[in-house]
Amino acid sequence: MASTIKTLxxxxxxxxxxxxxxxxTSPALVSYVTKNRxxxxxxxxxTSKKIGNAVERNRSRRVIRAAYRAVAPYTGxxxxxxxxxRSKTKYLKSTQLxxxxxxxxxxxxxxxx
RNA sequence: UAAGCGGACUGGGCAGCUGCGGCAGCAGGGACUUAUCACCCCUGCGCUGAGGAAAGUCCGGGCUUCACAGAGCAGGAUAACGGCUAACGGCCGCCGAGGGUGACCUUAGGGAAAGUGCAACAGAGAUAUACCGCCUGCCUUUUGGCAGGUAAGGGUGGAAAGGCGAGGUAAGAGCUCACCGGCGUGCAGGAGACUGCACGGCCCUGCAAACCCUAUCCGAAGCAACAUCGAGCGGAGUGGCUUGCUCGGCCCAUACUCCAACGGAUGGCGUGAGCCCUGCGGCAACGCAGAGCCAAGAAAGAUAGUUGCCUUAAACGACAGAACCCGGCUUACAGGUCCGCUUGUGUU
RNA sequence: GCCCUAAUAGCUCAGUCGGUAGAGCACGCGGCUGUUAACCGCGGUGUCACAGGUUCGAGUCCUGUUUGGGGCG
Numbered sequence: 395m396a397s398t399i400k401t402l403x404x405x406x407x408x409x410x411x412x413x414x415x416x417x418x419t420s421p422a423l424v425s426y427v428t429k430n431r432x433x434x435x436x437x438x439x440x441t442s443k444k445i446g447n448a449v450e451r452n453r454s455r456r457v458i459r460a461a462y463r464a465v466a467p468y469t470g471x472x473x474x475x476x477x478x479x480r481s482k483t484k485y486l487k488s489t490q491l492x493x494x495x496x497x498x499x500x501x502x503x504x505x506x507x
Numbered sequence: 508u509a510a511g512c513g514g515a516c517u518g519g520g521c522a523g524c525u526g527c528g529g530c531a532g533c534a535g536g537g538a539c540u541u542a543u544c545a546c547c548c549c550u551g552c553g554c555u556g557a558g559g560a561a562a563g564u565c566c567g568g569g570c571u572u573c574a575c576a577g578a579g580c581a582g583g584a585u586a587a588c589g590g591c592u593a594a595c596g597g598c599c600g601c602c603g604a605g606g607g608u609g610a611c612c613u614u615a616g617g618g619a620a621a622g623u624g625c626a627a628c629a630g631a632g633a634u635a636u637a638c639c640g641c642c643u644g645c646c647u648u649u650u651g652g653c654a655g656g657u658a659a660g661g662g663u664g665g666a667a668a669g670g671c672g673a674g675g676u677a678a679g680a681g682c683u684c685a686c687c688g689g690c691g692u693g694c695a696g697g698a699g700a701c702u703g704c705a706c707g708g709c710c711c712u713g714c715a716a717a718c719c720c721u722a723u724c725c726g727a728a729g730c731a732a733c734a735u736c737g738a739g740c741g742g743a744g745u746g747g748c749u750u751g752c753u754c755g756g757c758c759c760a761u762a763c764u765c766c767a768a769c770g771g772a773u774g775g776c777g778u779g780a781g782c783c784c785u786g787c788g789g790c791a792a793c794g795c796a797g798a799g800c801c802a803a804g805a806a807a808g809a810u811a812g813u814u815g816c817c818u819u820a821a822a823c824g825a826c827a828g829a830a831c832c833c834g835g836c837u838u839a840c841a842g843g844u845c846c847g848c849u850u851g852u853g854u855u
Numbered sequence: 856g857c858c859c860u861a862a863u864a865g866c867u868c869a870g871u872c873g874g875u876a877g878a879g880c881a882c883g884c885g886g887c888u889g890u891u892a893a894c895c896g897c898g899g900u901g902u903c904a905c906a907g908g909u910u911c912g913a914g915u916c917c918u919g920u921u922u923g924g925g926g927c928g
Contacts, residue, residue: 401807402807408807438807439807440807447562447827447828448562448827448828449826449827449828450827451828452808452809452810452828453811455807455808456527456809456810456811456812457811457812459526459527459811460526460811460812461812463525463526463811463812464525464812487812487813488811488812488813489812489813
């Protein structure tokens with residue numbers, strides 16, 4: 395497995411995910427999934443100002459990243475995934491967020507069982 | 508023991524597993540090379556990794572750049588006095604004023620007798636006056652009218668011309684006197700603001716967080732500053748800079764500005780007005796001397812997840828995330844600890 | 856991160872030098888009409904973003920807070 399998680403940092407990657415990717419929503423998280431040509435999975439996390447102040451936005455990012463790290467070994471293929479935090483995310487634990495991400499990625503076909 | 512006042516501190520700790528940022532060293536591997544070393548990348552070990560406000564960006568400074576900094580005007584800031592400081596609009600001490608039984612708290616607190624302006628409505632009158640009144644004289648049968656004196660009382664107002672009492676008077680009035688306030692002069696104390704005492708003439712509205720005057724200070728912009736290297740060497744415009752204006756000065760066409768664009772890289776960037784302990788000077792803010800320590804430096808942006816134990820009334824719980832760095836101010840904040848003091852009650 | 860700027864009626868905006876808050880559109884009521892629109896008449900539009908201070912008195916002056924908008928390589 396790739397121990398370090400590749401991240402998206404270009405605005406064009408985010409815009410492509412929003413425009414062409416498939417959307418999966420839950421009360422605590424929104425996921426945009428699209429294929430890429432790199433052959434590995436890359437993720438991006440968006441925490442807008444609506445979530446809260448800097449501490450609450452950092453908290454949301456950490457929880458999403460920790461939950462994805464638990465799920466990452468099961469992924470396969472080349473995908474770009476953008477997670478958007480919602481206002482409930484900061485109150486959750488990463489163990490509570492794990493099944494939500496799992497469900498989204500199974501629906502998208504990133505994870506095959 | 509109840510209520511309260513002032514100040515200081517804290518903002519959980521330890522361990523296991525899975526993970527993250529930085530650092531230099533060691534070990535292993537990769538890439539480059541004809542080959543080795545260095546540089547670069549990865550892995551493991553080791554060290555280290557957010558705050559009292561990191562916040563708001565309100566002041567002050569360091570640092571950097573603007574021909575390296577000149578003059579004048581404009582503009583801005585501050586405002587009792589003495590000190591501390593790199594500097595400040597901050598802090599300490601002290602004076603005045605106001606509040607509280609008190610501990611103590613609040614205070615943008617220079618000048619209104621240099622000038623201009625404002626004081627709506629109400630009220631007779633708003634910086635000078637006489638509506639109702641009071642008193643005297645004349646006229647009138649009376650109600651009352653006219654002329655003069657007066658500002659004690661009424662009414663309006665935030666404010667009505669020193670306050671209050673006594674004398675005085677036709678009625679009154681600092682007209683006179685005592686006390687108090689204010690002004691001026693002198694003496695004493697103090698580093699000074701100022702305080703105390705004596706005398707004098709008889710007193711002057713408020714607003715300068717209205718313009719203004721006086722004193723002191725300020726060149727501007729900000730690490731997205733700026734420097735170096737690389738890529739590019741394209742298009743358009745114009746003399747430009749001195750970041751409000753004028754003078755003066757400087758640089759020149761390889762100059763300056765804008766657009767497109769590499770969504771370039773590295774430095775700036777962590778030893779600093781640093782933290783901490785002791786001693787000395789000072790009422791204090793603070794200063795001096797000596798010993799010890801090195802404690803984040805990212806660039807989509809690092810502290811998360813989970814389990815157990817301990818302290819505890821409770822710790823899952825407050826406010827909250829460094830972004831060049833310091834000194835302050837302001838604002839937000841669950842709970843807890845300590846010290847000094849005041850008033851009341853009870854006991855001895 | 857840094858630097859500017861604004862907040863007034865439901866909406867778009869005025870409000871000078873402090874003295875009880877204005878315009879247009881929209882809205883409500885009445886009239887006209889068989890009914891509606893248009894038209895005519897009347898009317899309230901409001902904690903001047905919030906909290907302190909100066910002042911006799913603040914939309915306005917001063918300080919702090921909140922929210923929105925813009926710019927800087």
